[in-house]
Amino acid sequence: MSVDFSSRWARAEIDSSAITHNAATLRALVAPSRVWAVVKANGYGHGSVEVAQAALAGGADGLCVALVDEGVVLRRAGITAPVLLLSEQPHDQAPLIVGYGLTPTVTTTMGAAAIGSAGAQQGRAVPVHLKVDTGMHRVGVSPREALHLARYIDSHEGLDLEGLYTHFAVADDPEHPANAAQAGLFDDVVSALRADGISPRIVHAANSAAALAAPARRLDMVRVGIALYGLQPGPGVAHLCADLRPAMRLVARVSAVRWIEEGEAVSYGLRRPVDKRSLIATVPIGYADGVPRSLWSTGAGALVGGVARPFAGTITMDQLMLDCGDDSSVAPGDEVVLIGSQGTERITADDWARALGTIGYEIVCGIAPRIARRHL
Numbered sequence: 283m284s285v286d287f288s289s290r291w292a293r294a295e296i297d298s299s300a301i302t303h304n305a306a307t308l309r310a311l312v313a314p315s316r317v318w319a320v321v322k323a324n325g326y327g328h329g330s331v332e333v334a335q336a337a338l339a340g341g342a343d344g345l346c347v348a349l350v351d352e353g354v355v356l357r358r359a360g361i362t363a364p365v366l367l368l369s370e371q372p373h374d375q376a377p378l379i380v381g382y383g384l385t386p387t388v389t390t391t392m393g394a395a396a397i398g399s400a401g402a403q404q405g406r407a408v409p410v411h412l413k414v415d416t417g418m419h420r421v422g423v424s425p426r427e428a429l430h431l432a433r434y435i436d437s438h439e440g441l442d443l444e445g446l447y448t449h450f451a452v453a454d455d456p457e458h459p460a461n462a463a464q465a466g467l468f469d470d471v472v473s474a475l476r477a478d479g480i481s482p483r484i485v486h487a488a489n490s491a492a493a494l495a496a497p498a499r500r501l502d503m504v505r506v507g508i509a510l511y512g513l514q515p516g517p518g519v520a521h522l523c524a525d526l527r528p529a530m531r532l533v534a535r536v537s538a539v540r541w542i543e544e545g546e547a548v549s550y551g552l553r554r555p556v557d558k559r560s561l562i563a564t565v566p567i568g569y570a571d572g573v574p575r576s577l578w579s580t581g582a583g584a585l586v587g588g589v590a591r592p593f594a595g596t597i598t599m600d601q602l603m604l605d606c607g608d609d610s611s612v613a614p615g616d617e618v619v620l621i622g623s624q625g626t627e628r629i630t631a632d633d634w635a636r637a638l639g640t641i642g643y644e645i646v647c648g649i650a651p652r653i654a655r656r657h658l
Protein backbone atom coordinates (compact mmCIF):
# COMPACT_ATOMS: atom_id res chain seq x y z
CA MET A 283 0.00 0.00 0.00
CA SER A 284 1.47 3.35 -0.92
CA VAL A 285 1.16 6.04 1.70
CA ASP A 286 0.03 9.52 0.80
CA PHE A 287 0.07 12.18 3.50
CA SER A 288 -1.10 14.98 1.21
CA SER A 289 -4.63 15.02 2.63
CA ARG A 290 -3.31 15.96 6.08
CA TRP A 291 -3.97 19.39 7.49
CA ALA A 292 -0.30 19.71 8.40
CA ARG A 293 1.96 20.28 5.41
CA ALA A 294 5.06 22.12 4.27
CA GLU A 295 4.56 24.67 1.54
CA ILE A 296 7.69 25.26 -0.49
CA ASP A 297 7.92 28.50 -2.43
CA SER A 298 9.92 27.48 -5.51
CA SER A 299 10.11 31.11 -6.62
CA ALA A 300 11.99 31.91 -3.38
CA ILE A 301 14.56 29.24 -4.27
CA THR A 302 14.90 30.66 -7.79
CA HIS A 303 15.20 34.18 -6.36
CA ASN A 304 17.86 33.10 -3.86
CA ALA A 305 19.86 31.25 -6.53
CA ALA A 306 19.74 34.29 -8.82
CA THR A 307 20.67 36.63 -5.95
CA LEU A 308 23.63 34.46 -4.98
CA ARG A 309 24.70 34.09 -8.59
CA ALA A 310 24.72 37.87 -9.09
CA LEU A 311 26.61 38.33 -5.82
CA VAL A 312 29.40 35.85 -6.57
CA ALA A 313 29.76 36.39 -10.34
CA PRO A 314 31.92 35.56 -12.22
CA SER A 315 32.11 32.57 -9.87
CA ARG A 316 29.48 29.94 -10.56
CA VAL A 317 26.88 28.57 -8.17
CA TRP A 318 26.35 24.89 -7.45
CA ALA A 319 23.25 24.29 -5.37
CA VAL A 320 23.53 21.84 -2.47
CA VAL A 321 20.36 19.73 -2.53
CA LYS A 322 21.40 16.82 -0.31
CA ALA A 323 19.08 15.50 2.41
CA ASN A 324 16.07 15.96 0.13
CA GLY A 325 17.01 19.57 -0.53
CA TYR A 326 17.48 20.33 3.19
CA GLY A 327 13.96 18.96 3.65
CA HIS A 328 12.45 21.11 0.88
CA GLY A 329 12.26 18.42 -1.84
CA SER A 330 15.44 17.80 -3.85
CA VAL A 331 14.05 17.58 -7.38
CA GLU A 332 11.90 20.70 -7.11
CA VAL A 333 14.68 22.66 -5.39
CA ALA A 334 17.18 21.54 -8.03
CA GLN A 335 14.87 22.65 -10.83
CA ALA A 336 14.18 25.99 -9.14
CA ALA A 337 17.87 26.61 -8.45
CA LEU A 338 18.84 25.77 -12.04
CA ALA A 339 16.12 28.17 -13.21
CA GLY A 340 17.77 30.84 -11.05
CA GLY A 341 21.12 30.31 -12.73
CA ALA A 342 22.81 27.55 -10.74
CA ASP A 343 25.27 25.63 -12.92
CA GLY A 344 25.45 22.41 -10.95
CA LEU A 345 24.15 20.50 -7.94
CA CYS A 346 25.72 18.78 -4.94
CA VAL A 347 24.43 15.80 -2.97
CA ALA A 348 25.76 13.57 -0.19
CA LEU A 349 24.66 10.13 -1.37
CA VAL A 350 24.58 8.19 -4.62
CA ASP A 351 20.85 7.55 -4.22
CA GLU A 352 20.26 11.29 -3.92
CA GLY A 353 22.02 11.80 -7.24
CA VAL A 354 20.08 8.95 -8.87
CA VAL A 355 16.79 10.59 -7.79
CA LEU A 356 17.82 13.76 -9.66
CA ARG A 357 18.85 11.86 -12.79
CA ARG A 358 15.63 9.81 -12.82
CA ALA A 359 13.72 13.09 -12.66
CA GLY A 360 15.44 14.07 -15.89
CA ILE A 361 17.95 16.54 -14.44
CA THR A 362 21.06 16.60 -16.61
CA ALA A 363 23.13 19.27 -14.79
CA PRO A 364 26.39 18.16 -13.17
CA VAL A 365 25.81 16.48 -9.79
CA LEU A 366 28.76 16.41 -7.39
CA LEU A 367 28.86 13.77 -4.63
CA LEU A 368 30.38 15.61 -1.66
CA SER A 369 32.36 12.71 -0.21
CA GLU A 370 33.88 9.45 -1.40
CA GLN A 371 31.23 6.75 -1.61
CA PRO A 372 31.45 2.98 -1.02
CA HIS A 373 33.75 1.72 -3.74
CA ASP A 374 31.29 -0.90 -4.99
CA GLN A 375 28.99 1.95 -6.03
CA ALA A 376 31.48 3.17 -8.64
CA PRO A 377 29.64 1.58 -11.63
CA LEU A 378 26.38 3.19 -10.46
CA ILE A 379 28.05 6.58 -10.03
CA VAL A 380 29.60 6.40 -13.49
CA GLY A 381 26.46 4.92 -15.07
CA TYR A 382 24.30 7.78 -13.81
CA GLY A 383 26.86 10.38 -14.80
CA LEU A 384 27.40 11.64 -11.24
CA THR A 385 30.62 13.47 -10.42
CA PRO A 386 32.44 11.69 -7.59
CA THR A 387 34.60 13.24 -4.92
CA VAL A 388 37.80 11.26 -4.46
CA THR A 389 40.00 11.35 -1.40
CA THR A 390 41.91 8.04 -1.56
CA THR A 391 43.84 6.13 -4.21
CA MET A 392 41.53 3.14 -3.76
CA GLY A 393 38.49 5.32 -4.28
CA ALA A 394 40.02 6.88 -7.38
CA ALA A 395 40.95 3.44 -8.70
CA ALA A 396 37.37 2.16 -8.29
CA ILE A 397 35.97 5.10 -10.25
CA GLY A 398 38.80 4.90 -12.80
CA SER A 399 38.21 1.25 -13.58
CA ALA A 400 34.44 1.83 -13.92
CA GLY A 401 35.24 4.71 -16.29
CA ALA A 402 37.78 2.69 -18.28
CA GLN A 403 35.24 -0.15 -18.64
CA GLN A 404 32.79 2.32 -20.12
CA GLY A 405 35.52 3.73 -22.35
CA ARG A 406 35.63 7.20 -20.85
CA ALA A 407 37.49 9.46 -18.47
CA VAL A 408 35.15 10.25 -15.56
CA PRO A 409 35.29 13.84 -14.24
CA VAL A 410 36.20 13.73 -10.54
CA HIS A 411 36.80 16.34 -7.85
CA LEU A 412 39.69 15.86 -5.42
CA LYS A 413 38.86 17.08 -1.92
CA VAL A 414 41.59 18.30 0.41
CA ASP A 415 41.23 18.37 4.21
CA THR A 416 42.71 21.73 5.16
CA GLY A 417 41.35 21.79 8.70
CA MET A 418 37.74 20.63 8.94
CA HIS A 419 39.12 17.11 9.57
CA ARG A 420 36.05 15.29 8.31
CA VAL A 421 36.63 14.38 4.65
CA GLY A 422 39.60 14.84 2.35
CA VAL A 423 43.15 13.89 1.53
CA SER A 424 45.77 15.67 3.63
CA PRO A 425 47.54 18.60 1.94
CA ARG A 426 50.79 16.57 2.14
CA GLU A 427 49.32 13.72 0.09
CA ALA A 428 47.22 15.78 -2.32
CA LEU A 429 49.85 16.05 -5.06
CA HIS A 430 50.48 12.32 -5.01
CA LEU A 431 46.76 11.57 -5.42
CA ALA A 432 46.38 14.27 -8.07
CA ARG A 433 49.21 12.69 -10.08
CA TYR A 434 47.54 9.29 -9.82
CA ILE A 435 44.22 10.70 -11.08
CA ASP A 436 45.92 12.73 -13.80
CA SER A 437 47.70 9.66 -15.16
CA HIS A 438 44.65 7.33 -15.11
CA GLU A 439 42.92 6.80 -18.45
CA GLY A 440 39.55 6.40 -16.73
CA LEU A 441 39.76 9.66 -14.75
CA ASP A 442 39.64 13.38 -15.50
CA LEU A 443 40.67 15.68 -12.63
CA GLU A 444 37.97 18.27 -13.21
CA GLY A 445 37.85 19.80 -9.73
CA LEU A 446 39.91 20.50 -6.64
CA TYR A 447 38.27 21.65 -3.42
CA THR A 448 38.18 22.05 0.31
CA HIS A 449 35.57 22.91 2.95
CA PHE A 450 35.73 25.51 5.73
CA ALA A 451 34.98 24.65 9.35
CA VAL A 452 34.15 28.16 10.66
CA ALA A 453 33.11 30.17 7.62
CA ASP A 454 30.12 31.46 9.62
CA ASP A 455 32.63 33.31 11.82
CA PRO A 456 34.46 35.27 9.11
CA GLU A 457 37.14 36.71 11.43
CA HIS A 458 38.13 33.33 12.85
CA PRO A 459 41.83 32.70 12.08
CA ALA A 460 41.10 29.13 10.94
CA ASN A 461 39.57 30.54 7.73
CA ALA A 462 42.83 32.15 6.63
CA ALA A 463 44.81 29.12 7.76
CA GLN A 464 42.64 26.75 5.71
CA ALA A 465 42.70 29.07 2.69
CA GLY A 466 46.48 29.30 2.92
CA LEU A 467 46.92 25.53 2.99
CA PHE A 468 44.53 25.15 0.07
CA ASP A 469 46.33 27.83 -1.99
CA ASP A 470 49.58 25.93 -1.41
CA VAL A 471 48.01 22.71 -2.74
CA VAL A 472 46.66 24.52 -5.82
CA SER A 473 50.12 26.00 -6.47
CA ALA A 474 51.88 22.66 -5.97
CA LEU A 475 49.59 20.98 -8.51
CA ARG A 476 50.03 23.79 -11.01
CA ALA A 477 53.81 23.67 -10.62
CA ASP A 478 53.49 20.00 -11.49
CA GLY A 479 51.49 20.78 -14.63
CA ILE A 480 48.14 19.74 -13.13
CA SER A 481 45.43 22.41 -13.39
CA PRO A 482 41.93 21.29 -12.38
CA ARG A 483 39.35 23.36 -14.23
CA ILE A 484 37.13 24.05 -11.22
CA VAL A 485 38.73 25.08 -7.94
CA HIS A 486 36.28 25.66 -5.11
CA ALA A 487 36.06 26.14 -1.36
CA ALA A 488 33.11 28.28 -0.28
CA ASN A 489 29.87 27.18 1.35
CA SER A 490 27.05 29.71 1.88
CA ALA A 491 28.80 31.57 4.69
CA ALA A 492 32.07 31.96 2.78
CA ALA A 493 30.23 32.82 -0.45
CA LEU A 494 28.44 35.64 1.38
CA ALA A 495 31.26 36.91 3.58
CA ALA A 496 34.56 36.19 1.83
CA PRO A 497 34.75 37.37 -1.82
CA ALA A 498 38.36 36.14 -2.12
CA ARG A 499 37.26 32.58 -1.38
CA ARG A 500 34.59 32.33 -4.08
CA LEU A 501 37.16 31.01 -6.60
CA ASP A 502 35.63 29.24 -9.64
CA MET A 503 32.39 28.23 -7.95
CA VAL A 504 30.59 28.24 -4.61
CA ARG A 505 28.62 25.37 -3.09
CA VAL A 506 25.59 26.98 -1.50
CA GLY A 507 23.09 25.12 0.61
CA ILE A 508 21.47 26.96 3.48
CA ALA A 509 21.42 30.39 1.78
CA LEU A 510 19.57 28.87 -1.16
CA TYR A 511 16.76 28.02 1.24
CA GLY A 512 16.72 31.59 2.58
CA LEU A 513 18.13 30.64 5.98
CA GLN A 514 21.17 32.01 7.80
CA PRO A 515 24.43 30.06 7.89
CA GLY A 516 25.04 31.52 11.36
CA PRO A 517 24.76 34.71 13.43
CA GLY A 518 28.15 35.98 12.22
CA VAL A 519 26.86 36.36 8.65
CA ALA A 520 23.15 36.97 9.35
CA HIS A 521 23.47 40.62 8.26
CA LEU A 522 24.46 39.43 4.76
CA CYS A 523 21.25 37.44 4.27
CA ALA A 524 18.76 40.31 3.96
CA ASP A 525 18.06 39.71 0.26
CA LEU A 526 17.35 36.01 0.73
CA ARG A 527 13.81 34.66 1.13
CA PRO A 528 12.95 31.65 3.34
CA ALA A 529 11.34 29.05 1.11
CA MET A 530 9.56 26.79 3.59
CA ARG A 531 6.26 27.43 5.38
CA LEU A 532 5.11 24.81 7.87
CA VAL A 533 1.36 25.07 8.27
CA ALA A 534 -1.57 23.17 9.74
CA ARG A 535 -5.14 23.84 10.83
CA VAL A 536 -6.83 23.99 14.21
CA SER A 537 -8.52 20.60 14.64
CA ALA A 538 -10.39 21.34 17.92
CA VAL A 539 -10.85 24.05 20.52
CA ARG A 540 -11.88 23.86 24.18
CA TRP A 541 -12.01 26.17 27.18
CA ILE A 542 -10.09 25.26 30.30
CA GLU A 543 -10.55 26.93 33.68
CA GLU A 544 -8.02 28.88 35.75
CA GLY A 545 -5.55 26.43 37.32
CA GLU A 546 -6.12 23.69 34.73
CA ALA A 547 -3.32 22.57 32.43
CA VAL A 548 -3.02 20.59 29.20
CA SER A 549 -0.96 17.77 27.67
CA TYR A 550 1.39 15.20 29.21
CA GLY A 551 2.62 16.25 32.61
CA LEU A 552 0.02 19.03 32.96
CA ARG A 553 3.05 21.28 33.19
CA ARG A 554 1.75 24.82 32.87
CA PRO A 555 -1.57 25.67 34.58
CA VAL A 556 -3.29 28.69 33.06
CA ASP A 557 -3.79 31.77 35.21
CA LYS A 558 -7.22 32.53 33.74
CA ARG A 559 -9.98 30.77 31.79
CA SER A 560 -8.35 30.09 28.40
CA LEU A 561 -9.14 28.78 24.94
CA ILE A 562 -6.91 25.88 23.93
CA ALA A 563 -6.49 25.10 20.22
CA THR A 564 -5.36 21.60 19.25
CA VAL A 565 -3.19 21.36 16.12
CA PRO A 566 -2.53 17.99 14.46
CA ILE A 567 1.26 18.16 14.15
CA GLY A 568 3.82 16.94 16.66
CA TYR A 569 7.35 15.84 17.31
CA ALA A 570 7.02 12.87 14.95
CA ASP A 571 6.53 15.49 12.25
CA GLY A 572 9.67 17.41 13.22
CA VAL A 573 8.35 19.96 15.72
CA PRO A 574 10.92 19.38 18.48
CA ARG A 575 9.29 18.48 21.80
CA SER A 576 11.65 20.80 23.65
CA LEU A 577 10.29 23.80 21.73
CA TRP A 578 7.25 23.97 24.02
CA SER A 579 9.18 25.43 26.96
CA THR A 580 11.15 28.03 25.01
CA GLY A 581 8.44 30.66 24.78
CA ALA A 582 7.95 29.90 21.10
CA GLY A 583 4.54 29.29 19.59
CA ALA A 584 2.60 29.45 16.35
CA LEU A 585 0.52 32.00 14.49
CA VAL A 586 -3.28 31.83 14.33
CA GLY A 587 -5.29 34.76 13.01
CA GLY A 588 -2.07 36.74 12.57
CA VAL A 589 -1.32 36.54 16.31
CA ALA A 590 1.50 34.58 18.00
CA ARG A 591 0.04 31.96 20.39
CA PRO A 592 2.35 30.21 22.88
CA PHE A 593 2.43 26.45 23.25
CA ALA A 594 0.08 25.55 26.09
CA GLY A 595 1.87 22.38 27.16
CA THR A 596 4.28 19.71 26.00
CA ILE A 597 4.28 18.91 22.30
CA THR A 598 3.06 15.35 21.77
CA MET A 599 3.93 12.91 18.99
CA ASP A 600 1.13 13.90 16.60
CA GLN A 601 -0.47 16.99 18.12
CA LEU A 602 0.26 20.15 20.00
CA MET A 603 -1.86 22.68 21.85
CA LEU A 604 -1.80 26.47 21.67
CA ASP A 605 -2.90 28.82 24.42
CA CYS A 606 -5.20 31.40 22.83
CA GLY A 607 -6.00 33.10 26.15
CA ASP A 608 -9.43 34.73 26.17
CA ASP A 609 -9.59 35.04 22.36
CA SER A 610 -12.83 33.26 21.50
CA SER A 611 -12.41 33.90 17.77
CA VAL A 612 -10.09 30.93 17.18
CA ALA A 613 -12.05 28.05 15.66
CA PRO A 614 -11.51 24.61 14.12
CA GLY A 615 -10.24 24.93 10.56
CA ASP A 616 -8.27 28.14 11.22
CA GLU A 617 -4.84 28.18 9.56
CA VAL A 618 -1.91 27.67 11.92
CA VAL A 619 1.54 28.82 10.81
CA LEU A 620 4.40 27.17 12.65
CA ILE A 621 7.11 28.43 10.30
CA GLY A 622 6.39 31.28 7.90
CA SER A 623 4.35 34.46 7.71
CA GLN A 624 0.75 35.16 8.56
CA GLY A 625 -0.47 38.74 8.38
CA THR A 626 2.37 40.92 9.57
CA GLU A 627 3.87 38.26 11.86
CA ARG A 628 6.62 35.84 10.90
CA ILE A 629 8.31 32.85 12.55
CA THR A 630 11.40 31.41 10.86
CA ALA A 631 13.28 28.15 11.18
CA ASP A 632 16.14 30.32 12.43
CA ASP A 633 13.87 31.54 15.27
CA TRP A 634 13.26 27.91 16.31
CA ALA A 635 16.97 27.22 16.04
CA ARG A 636 17.86 30.17 18.28
CA ALA A 637 15.26 29.12 20.84
CA LEU A 638 16.57 25.54 20.88
CA GLY A 639 20.29 26.27 20.70
CA THR A 640 20.69 24.63 17.31
CA ILE A 641 20.91 25.71 13.66
CA GLY A 642 18.23 26.26 11.04
CA TYR A 643 19.73 23.40 9.00
CA GLU A 644 18.67 20.88 11.64
CA ILE A 645 15.16 22.32 11.84
CA VAL A 646 14.34 22.10 8.13
CA CYS A 647 16.13 18.77 7.65
CA GLY A 648 14.11 17.46 10.58
CA ILE A 649 10.68 18.06 9.05
CA ALA A 650 9.56 14.45 8.73
CA PRO A 651 8.66 12.58 5.53
CA ARG A 652 5.05 12.25 6.71
CA ILE A 653 4.69 16.01 6.20
CA ALA A 654 3.77 16.35 2.54
CA ARG A 655 5.73 19.00 0.64
CA ARG A 656 3.51 21.15 -1.53
CA HIS A 657 5.56 23.10 -4.08
CA LEU A 658 4.01 26.41 -5.03
Ligand SMILES: Cc1ncc(COP(=O)(O)O)c(C=O)c1O
Binds near residue numbers: 449
Ligand atom coordinates in the same frame (compact mmCIF):
# COMPACT_ATOMS: atom_id res chain seq x y z
C1 LIG B 1 31.22 19.90 1.42
C2 LIG B 1 30.07 20.81 1.57
N1 LIG B 1 29.99 21.91 0.79
C3 LIG B 1 28.97 22.77 0.89
C4 LIG B 1 27.97 22.58 1.81
C5 LIG B 1 26.86 23.59 1.91
O1 LIG B 1 26.95 24.27 3.12
P1 LIG B 1 25.92 25.44 3.44
O2 LIG B 1 24.59 24.80 3.58
O3 LIG B 1 26.43 25.99 4.73
O4 LIG B 1 25.99 26.38 2.31
C6 LIG B 1 28.00 21.47 2.64
C7 LIG B 1 26.93 21.26 3.63
O5 LIG B 1 27.05 20.66 4.65
C8 LIG B 1 29.08 20.56 2.52
O6 LIG B 1 29.15 19.47 3.29
